[in-house]
Amino acid sequence: MRNALFLRRKGSGETIGVTLPASAMLKHFSVTLLLFCILSNGIAQDKATATIPELLQQLRAASGQQARASLLLTIADAYILKPGEEKKDLDSAGRLISQAIELNKSIGSNELTGISLIVQSKLYREQGAREKGRASAQQAIVWADQYHLMVQMAYAHAEMATYYTWEKVEELDPKIKHLQVAADYFGKSDRVEMKARTLEHLGDCLLVKGDDESALTVLHQSVDLYKLAGVAEMHGVYDLLGGLYASLGEYKEGLRYGLLAVKTMEQVTDTSTHWLAIYNSVGLIYNRLNDFSEAVAYFKKSARIAEKFKDSAALRLVWGNMAVGYQSLHQLPQALQMIQQVKRSFHPQDGDPISVGFFHAAFGIYLDLKQMDSARAYLRRIEHIHQLLPADHPRNSFYYYVAIRYNLAIKDFTKAGSLADSLRNFAERVHLKRELERSHFYKFQADSALGNLSSAIRHYQQYITVKEATLGEATQRQINRLKVEFQTEKKDSDIQVLQHEKQEKEVQLQQAGLRFKLIVAGIVVLLLLLVLLYSRYSIKKKSNRLLLEQKQTIDSKNESLELMNAAQQKLLEEKEWLIKEIHHRVKNNLQIVMSLLNTQSSFLESAKAKDAILQSQHRMYALSLIHQRLYQTDNLAVIAxxxxxxxxxxxxxxxxxxxxxxxxxxxxxxxxxxxxxxxxxxxxxxxxxxxxxxxxxxxxxxxxxxxxxxxxxxxxxxxxxxxxxxxxxxxxxxxxxxxxxxxxxxxxxxxxxxxxxxxxxxxxxxxxxxxxxxxxxxxxxxxxxxxxxxxx
CATH class of the missing domain: 3.30.565.10 (Histidine kinase-like ATPase, C-terminal domain)
Structure with a gap:
């Protein structure tokens, strides 16, 4: 089961706004510079360039009704966005908005009217008058559409999106629709950064909806736009991508984006609760990759942030994650200490599905400590919750895990094997890859203990197949490399890891020669296989042609002709399969050679040698890409x-x-x-x-x-x-x-x-x-x- 800490970034009630320099407005007397309108739910705006006292001083020096009206709305927005604003601040904002509207009566600026409606909507929302705020935002949308004001239309739809919450299913689709329209208009008006921030929030909502593919597309678009705009603060979107890839089982990409989130967050010195969620997310990915030391290290960082912000709910969840990490490291006293801390503050309840994660962690620790009475007590509590849940509820996997492990521990292998079968059926029905992998492994253990060797071998092979499909050896090497690259960029690099790698180099160099010889032998075998396959194909083709000629001589009826066509079609399919298999094997062997060259290059000190190997890798990639596309398409002779x-x-x-x-x-x-x-x-x-x-x-x-x-x-x-x-x-x-x-x-x-x-x-x-x-x-x-x- 995924043991995750769901900590949404601030935004559902928090608002962040923008002001522009009044000097620019005074210079050009143009309301087109007032692109400061409000986005909430985590979408930031242009950064404020002046404090409220500075803006008030600029207002006193301003001449001209349009410049004064623009400044009045800017100052009103600043009062609304003021951290920890009080009632008097919101009252001041209301008076400033009224003055701006009164001034605009003589100016007649459509742009100022649109801006004032959006600022008024935000004020109502901050005052708790959500119906009035919604009406004002809707009026802003109608006004912007009537006078073709693209910028105001973008901000108006973004403001309207704040009146819908992702926590209510019926409000999620309208929220997504307004964000999509806002992003479209930001793009049309060349507001690159604002489009990026809107897409980031849209991707978050699509994740809540469960539309992973659309969320992936939108979040990558957000990253590209952030880079185009030169924005450094991208840890939020990196964190979303990391969690999304991890939930899809692509741990390499999940770890890469998780570490990018950490790196970006530390570079921009963000001090918000982002640290809490991001550190915990990276820890969970490391836990799924069985790198428990790194997982615990990141959980500790997350716990320190939770303690700093006094977030007791988050702290309980992080403690639970730390307990599982300590248990995986076989540091059972520390694991027991963490689980007891959670118990004292959480007070888990029997029959409460939310408590099943705590019961599962406690069971595992007591089982490892050989305290069977305590382990059996938690098994019964989990079994009680299992009986209350629907048959296909994902939390049912907790019961199967603890029941199988308990029966293996007490040597009731028959019951353990039966429960492993139930876990496999459940995992196939609910589409849980991790649970499917574990079910085969548990069945292998039970059958091995019972002496059912053929069944044990079959389930172990299935376990390996599922496991390799989830995370192959090449992926694991890439993940380890990403981890090392990230660590070497930090000031507190792990010297002991580097020293250990240095000691292993001599052994790896000795193995490199043997690997090269094996690759050459593999290529020779592959060539022989290709010749053999072609020879068999030629013989079959010739034999089939003779058979077809005999059939035409013996029986010229339509039924015989249909039989011959069917045989010919079967041969064509076999030919295509064989050719695809050849391309596939050639591509795989080229990838193996590239991987070995990459490994070899890490041991070379000569820059020319490394460069030569890199060029060879690029040439092999160009060839392997040809073979990959040939076996992935129906046409085996051409390349798009x-x-x-x-x-x-x-x-x-x-x-x-x-x-x-x-x-x-x-x-x-x-x-x-x-x-x-x-x-x-x-x-x-x-x-x-x-x-x-x-x-x-x-x-x-x-x-x-x-x-x-x-x-x-x-x-x-x-x-x-x-x-x-x-x-x-x-x-x-x-x-x-x-x-x-x-x-x-x-x-x-x-x-x-x-x-x-x-x-x-x-x-x-x-x-x-x-x-x-x-x-x-x-x-x-x-x-x-x-x-x-x-x-x-």
Whole structure:
């Protein structure tokens, strides 16, 4: 069962607002600068640039009715947003709004009218007059729509969203709808940061609704917009993404975004209760990854924040998580101490489903301590809750866990095996992967003890299959690397871990040679397998053709013809399966070689050697991507170039990160090419883009790399990679270069039967024009149907 601490970020009743410098308003006398309107429920605005006394001083010096009306609304908004505002502050805001409305009667500004309605709505909401506030927000929406005020429309819908709560099911959809409209209008009015914050809140609401896929899309859009706007405070959206990925079982991504949330939060020195939820979330992910030491460390950080803010409810939950962590570390006295602290403050009740998590943790600790009477008492309390819950309620897994473990401990293996079967049926019915994995493991233990060896082996194999599907070895290595990378950026790096890694290097170096030999042997075996498969396929094809000819001679009836067509279709399906399997195995072996090269590079000190290995990895990735796409599509002969080039460019961009911002623009026609042309194109792109990233933009220089693949005439294609970097020094002839990359590009160009050209205007352009080979099936090349794609 997922043991999580659900701590929502502040927002359901808290409001955060914006003011703009009055000096700017006085200078331009324009209400278009008053884009300070209110968003609540966690959506912040433009940061205030002046205090209330400063704004009042500016109001006294202001001349002109429009500037004064704008300042009056700005000051009213500041009073409403004042932390811990009192009744007198809200009364002052009300008087200022009335004065602004009165001034605007002679001005007649539609923009000021829209702003005043939104500020009035917020005031009503802060005063508790929610019906009046809702009516004012609705009036602001109607007004903005009538006069086509996009900015006011965005803020009005955002304000209206605050009148709906995610805690009520019937109000969640209207809240989501208003946030979607607000985000759309923020985008149309080029309010990038405000659109990002609105999408962050929208993603949070979609998570509550259970629409994980839409939430994932929206939250990633929010991240991209935050980066585009140059916003540093992104720990909130990173935390949401971390929790979402973890709940989907993608722990690598969950940990990556969780650590990004921690890193960002510590860099911006956020002192809110965000720390409490984020530290706890990262601890839960580490717990699911069986890194219990790290989990307990983060739970302790979360507990310190809960104690600081005197949040007793959160503290009880964090204590419970710490108890489970200590138990997993076999530090049972500490685990028992934590569970007793929770018991003293929580007072769990029999028959209360909320208490089942505490009962489960207490049972496990007492069972490990061999205090069977206490463990049995908690088992009975959990069984009582199980009998009260619906059959498919997720909390029922608590009962199965404790009942199986108890019967294994008292050596009643028959009952333990029966309960493991019940847990498996329950997990399959409710779609709980973790519980399905554990059910097979418990069944393996019970069958092993009973001597049912064949059944035990079968369930252990199923346990391994489910476990590897959830978190494979490659994923685990990536997670460990992310953990080390994060730790090395902190001042208090774990020196002991680094020393331990240093000691292991000698052993790993000795093993590296053996691994390389095994890989070579594996490739040879794979080639032999490919020859064998092709030979078997040829023999079957020949035999089937002879059989079809005999059938046509013996029986020319329609029934025989149908039988022959069915046999032929079966052969075609077998052929496609075999070819897909070949591509799949080739792709897997290339990935293994890439992984080994990556491991080998970590032991090399020579920068040239590391660079050579990195280039080899990129070339292998370009090849493996071809095979991956071949076995994932129905057409085994052609490659969709637009998506292939997009994914290849994304991989190269991530693998060769630069200090400066390097933007990519892809102008690729919607076309499919056969592998004979797709492979050279992929390798040429790998060499040219890698060269541009490494040498065209030295230091932190920013720039643009454009990749084009389109028609150059009748039956001709043009592949072009252009950068606006520093270019080449005078006198350098690339065609005479002896570099491996340049030689490889020339060889690949000849393979394409094309012509290689270079241009040095404003950077460097590499162009290959070559004849089009029509793929075996489907269209060869189609005109572009979309605008160029920008990759940042």
């Amino acid at each position: 170039m637009r998506s292939y080039i997009g994914e290849l460019v994304g991989y190269l961009r991530e693998g060769l990160q630069k200090p400066g911002k390097i933007h990519f623009v892809l102008e690729v026609d919607d076309m499919t090419l056969d592998t004979a042309q797709a492979v050279p194109i992929g390798l040429i792109l790998n060499e040219t883009i890698t060269n541009a990233l490494k040498y065209a933009f030295p230091g932190t220089r920013a720039g643009l790399i454009t990749v084009r693949l389109n028609k150059a005439g009748e039956d001709l294609l043009r592949l072009e990679v252009t950068d606006n970097g520093v270019g080449l020094a005078t006198g350098i002839d690339l065609l005479d270069s002896n570099s491996m990359g340049m030689n490889l590009i020339q060889i690949l160009t000849r393979q394409l039967e094309g012509e290689l050209r270079f241009s040095r205007h404003g950077g460097l352009s590499v162009e290959v024009v070559f004849p089009l080979t029509v793929p075996p099936e489907g269209p060869s090349a189609q005109p572009a149907s979309e605008q160029p794609t920008a990759v940042h």
